[in-house]
Structures are given as C-alpha cells and as structure tokens.
Amino acid sequence: MRIAFAATAPAAAARVVAAAKTEIFAASHPFTITVKTSDDPRLDGARLAPVLAGCPSPAAIDLGFAPDQAAAFAFGLQLRAAPQLTKYRTRPDETAPLPHPNHVVIVTDDPVRAQAEFDRLEAVARGVLLARDLVTEPGNMLSPESLTERARLLEARGVTVEVLEPGAHGLNLLAAVGRAGHQPPRLVVLRWPGDGRCAKPLVLVGKAITFDAGGISIKPAQGMEEMKGDMAGAAAVLGAIAAIAGRKDPVPVIGVLAVAENMPGSNALRPGDVIVSHKGLTVEVVDTDAEGRLVLADALSWAATNLNPGLMVDAATLTGAVVRVLGHHHAGLYTASDRLARKLVDLGRREAEPLWRLPLSAACDEHLKSDIADWKNCGWGALPDNDDAARFLQKFVPPGLAWAHLDIAGTSETPEDSDYSPKGATGFGVRLFAALAQDYLQTL
Numbered sequence: 001m002r003i004a005f006a007a008t009a010p011a012a013a014a015r016v017v018a019a020a021k022t023e024i025f026a027a028s029h030p031f032t033i034t035v036k037t038s039d040d041p042r043l044d045g046a047r048l049a050p051v052l053a054g055c056p057s058p059a060a061i062d063l064g065f066a067p068d069q070a071a072a073f074a075f076g077l078q079l080r081a082a083p084q085l086t087k088y089r090t091r092p093d094e095t096a097p098l099p100h101p102n103h104v105v106i107v108t109d110d111p112v113r114a115q116a117e118f119d120r121l122e123a124v125a126r127g128v129l130l131a132r133d134l135v136t137e138p139g140n141m142l143s144p145e146s147l148t149e150r151a152r153l154l155e156a157r158g159v160t161v162e163v164l165e166p167g168a169h170g171l172n173l174l175a176a177v178g179r180a181g182h183q184p185p186r187l188v189v190l191r192w193p194g195d196g197r198c199a200k201p202l203v204l205v206g207k208a209i210t211f212d213a214g215g216i217s218i219k220p221a222q223g224m225e226e227m228k229g230d231m232a233g234a235a236a237v238l239g240a241i242a243a244i245a246g247r248k249d250p251v252p253v254i255g256v257l258a259v260a261e262n263m264p265g266s267n268a269l270r271p272g273d274v275i276v277s278h279k280g281l282t283v284e285v286v287d288t289d290a291e292g293r294l295v296l297a298d299a300l301s302w303a304a305t306n307l308n309p310g311l312m313v314d315a316a317t318l319t320g321a322v323v324r325v326l327g328h329h330h331a332g333l334y335t336a337s338d339r340l341a342r343k344l345v346d347l348g349r350r351e352a353e354p355l356w357r358l359p360l361s362a363a364c365d366e367h368l369k370s371d372i373a374d375w376k377n378c379g380w381g382a383l384p385d386n387d388d389a390a391r392f393l394q395k396f397v398p399p400g401l402a403w404a405h406l407d408i409a410g411t412s413e414t415p416e417d418s419d420y421s422p423k424g425a426t427g428f429g430v431r432l433f434a435a436l437a438q439d440y441l442q443t444l
Contacts, residue, residue, distance in 0.1 A: 001081055002103050003074045003118070005067075005111035013056035014101060016048065018063050031055055041069040043352075045076030046420050052081065054098035062107040070108035071117035076420065077104070078125045084424040085136040097422075123246030124434045128427035131232070131239035135412060135425035139211030139228040144183045144259045147210055147231065151188050151238060151257065157245040160191040170278045171302060173294040176285070178260025180215065180268035185260035187299060190241050194252035200310030201252035202440050204241070204433055205299050207292045207316035208234030208259040215262050215269055215288030229425065230292070232412035233315035234259070236429030243434040251440045256303045258295035262288070274373045278302050279396050284373040292318045293389045294377055297396040304398050311340070311443060312397070313436070315406045315429045322358075322386040323410035330356040331428065332407035334390035340402050343443050344436070351431040352420055355406065364391035 009015070014031035033051060037044050044063075052059060065073060081100045086093070108114045134142060134150065142150075152161050164187040166175035171187055178185025188208070194201075212230040213219060219227065237255040244253050269275075273285045275294075279301040283294065296314055303312060322332040331348075333355040335341050341357050348355040367379020367388050375395065379388050390405050397403045411428040414421055421427070436443065 001078060001100055003078065004103070004105050005070055005108055005114040005118070006105050007107070007109060007111055009060040009062045009107050010058065010105055012058045012060035012105065014052075014059040016059065016061040016063065035063065037063055041065060041073040042076035043419060045073035046080035049077050049080035049100065050097070050417070052100050055101050057101035058103040058105055059101040060105050060107065065106065065108045067108050067110040067114035068117055070106045070114040071121055074106055074118050075121040075125055078122065079128060079420045080422070082129050082132075084422055085133050120247050124243040124431055126246065127239035127243030127434065128430045130242055131235040131427035131430050132421070132425040134235040134238065135229045135232045135427075137228065139261075142210050142228070142231070144178070144181065144186060144210055144261060147208060147234070147257070147259055148186060148188055151190055154190060154238075154242055154245060157242070158192070159241060159245050160193075162189040162191070163187070164189065166298070169302065171298040172275050173277050173283060173298040174258050174260060176269045176273070176275050177215070177262055177291045177294050180263045180265030181261030182263075183261065187302065188257040188259055190238070190255040190257070192241055192245050192249070192253045195250040198251050198310075198441065200308055201254045202437055203254045203256060203303050203307050203309035203312040204237045205256045205296065205303055205312065205314035206234030206237035206258070207231065207296055207314070207318065208257040209262050209292060209295070210259065212262045212289075212291065213264060215291060216264050217271060217287050217289040218264055219289060229413060230317050232317045232408060232425070233429070236315045236408070236427070236433060239427055239430035240433035240437070243430060244437050249437050251437055253437050254303075254307055254309075256299050258299040260295055262291045277396065278305075281375060281395065282373040284370040284376040286376045287378050290378040290389070292316050293392050296393055300393060300403070301396040304401055309401065311402045311440070313404045313406065313433070314393070315408050317409040317412050318389050318407045319386040319409055321384040322407040325358070325384055325386060326356055326410055328410045328414060330354045331411045332386055333357045333404060334360050334407070335404035336360055336394070337402055337404070340404055340443070343439070344404055344432070347435045347439065348432055351435050353411070353428055353432045358390070359387060360390055360394055361387055364388045368392055
C-alpha cells in the first residue's frame, strides 16, 4: 500500500469522511465510508484497515487531521493492512480478505510535515513487517545460514554485521544446543553506530532458534510446526535494528542473535550433560527442550563482557508457562530495576505492546540447584517455569548492569485478528525496542 499526503482531497474511487453521527463505520454507495474518529489516530487507522478491504484505488481519507495525526493514522493503517506472508502460495486463497487499495491519500493541512513524520514511523512499520515475515518463514527456508544472510542485508543501511563461531568464543551452551542441527550455530552481532556521542550502547539480545524440535527431549508432534517461530525474539531485534537504522537514530544500538536449530540426532545434546558456559558457570542440562535459556545465557554473558552496554534487554519465546500465566495479551517482563520496569511498561503501553512485570524470585534457586554442577537449566518445582527461566538468565548477567528479560511466547503470534495485526505473526517487540532506542538517553 502506497500512502501519500495532500492538502486537499484528490479525485478518488473511494472516500473516507468523518461521521456526522455516532456510528463507528457506515458505508454508502459508491464507496463512501463515514467514520467516527477517536483521540487515538493510530488506532483509528488500524481499525479502518479491514473496512478498506475491497475498496477501489485510489482512496482519499479526509478526517480533518493535523500533520502528526495524519502520520499516526497512516502508521496504524499500514501495520494492520499489511498481509501475512503469501509468497509460497501457487494459487489464490479464496478465503483471504479482499485486497486493500494500493494507493491511499490522507488529507492534512501540512502534507510536507506529515510526510516527514510518517517517514520515521514507516521505518518502524517496515521493521515490524520484516519481523512478521521472518517468524512466518518455514524452518527449511529460514535456517541459521539464511537468517544470517537476512541480517547481512542491513549492511546496506549502515549496520555492521559480525558472525562468531561459538566454540571459538567460549559460547559452549550455544554450541551444544545447535550441534545436531544441519547448519552450525552462530552468534550474529549487528552494530548501529549512532552519531558517536554515546559511549555505552543499548544492547538488544534475541533468541534465534530457527526450528525447535526439542532436541532429545522431543516435543509432541501436534503443534510442532509452530516451532518455526521460535526465533521471534531475534526477529524483533532484527526488525528494531532495521527501524533504528532507517530513522538514523543518534544512539548506538547493538543487536545480538543467538542462532541455532534444536534438533535430535546422534550428536545431540543429552539430558544429564554438563556444559561450561561462557561465564564459567557449569550447567547440567536436564531438559534439552529448555534450550532457549541456554543460548541466551551465553549471549547475555558475552554481550555484557564485550559490548560495554548501558542497558541490555533480551526477548525470547522462552516458555509455554508464560502463555498460561498471561495469555496472548501481555509479554512477561522480568527485571531487578524498578525504574527500568516502569520505563518499559510505559513504553509498552504507549506502543500497544503491553508488558506485565513478573517476579525475579530467589525462591527459584532451590529448583535450579544441581547435584553435580553449579546449576541445572530448569526445575520441576511449584513455581511457573517462566519464573525459573528468568532467574536462570539473571545468573549470567553482572549484578550492576541494567537488564530486562521479555518472554514473548504469548505475544509473538496472535490466534485471531487484533487491532494492529492480522492473525499470525505480530512482530511484537519491534515498536517497543524502537521506542526504547528513541528514549535511550533518558533511560540511562
């Protein structure tokens, strides 16, 4: 969908105008839609998107918007109107919604200012759509190598991409998880330099299990196909870096992706194996399907040691337990910092990517104690596994470093159409991370 701004409504095949009464949507022939707007133009744009399906092009939207309102409306419209990945279909989907108009013109009194504001928002929207596409890609198409190549495409935008072999850098947990995959694991590091005035970067860490069969602790067959999306945390980081580079943000941001496949095989990680982590702590692996916390533990430790972060946030589809706790409406937020928690919750509310703070509890330590190693990777105690997983990760982060963990297992995909996303991958985390980068200097 191409979106433009104009001072007056052009001749159009479809028109959207303000409602004179209190109806939300009312369509009349030929293709005039009246809408009652709210005080949230971004949400209005998103909610209009399904109504525009089937309208001819071009469509003119004249709702009396100021420039910033017009840009926000266009942002919401773009987020909701974008279809999910369709490139693998060889024939039309007869159940798919009607197509949206390919050209939309939004009327505002200062179209130049509206376009400038929308250019920054559109960079974020493109990052969201990139993340959605990555999560939707099947595992045979988005392997560790092809995900790395998708990351390298950001070099054209000024992002430096480095690929590290885990064994050469002491990332033994990451190496162990991915050793049965048909492509080797790797740590992918994406650096956006900013303008050089800030010495401590914002570091975003993403779990990138391109397919998770569970390893030897293999998952049930029913629903396993959904595990192609177990790299949604990394997709959020990639999408955010793309948005930040597209906006040319002044702050330095580094993305760290822990990339692997978690597969069974003759050389797979075994339950009972003890691995020396990057931090030097030994970990007894009691469940190979609790692999996300293993790869993140190494990635967090490496990033804290090598990147001098001012703030580090990770995102991962880490546990099914968080879905049982929070459903598909909130991501789980874990941090020891009340100030950081408030900041992230506020940004999540602002960006319609809501977070719910959950406890980093010392009570989990009893579950994580191992008979033969420093820790085991999960416990079978009374506390939810999402709490155990977050507490496990905390042990690999230096105590003085501001850090937060986001468990996005319930929000990376939506089982039905939502305000800002059609059914399927949501791109959750991109808008939040992009907003965090924008406010980063005030967050330190």
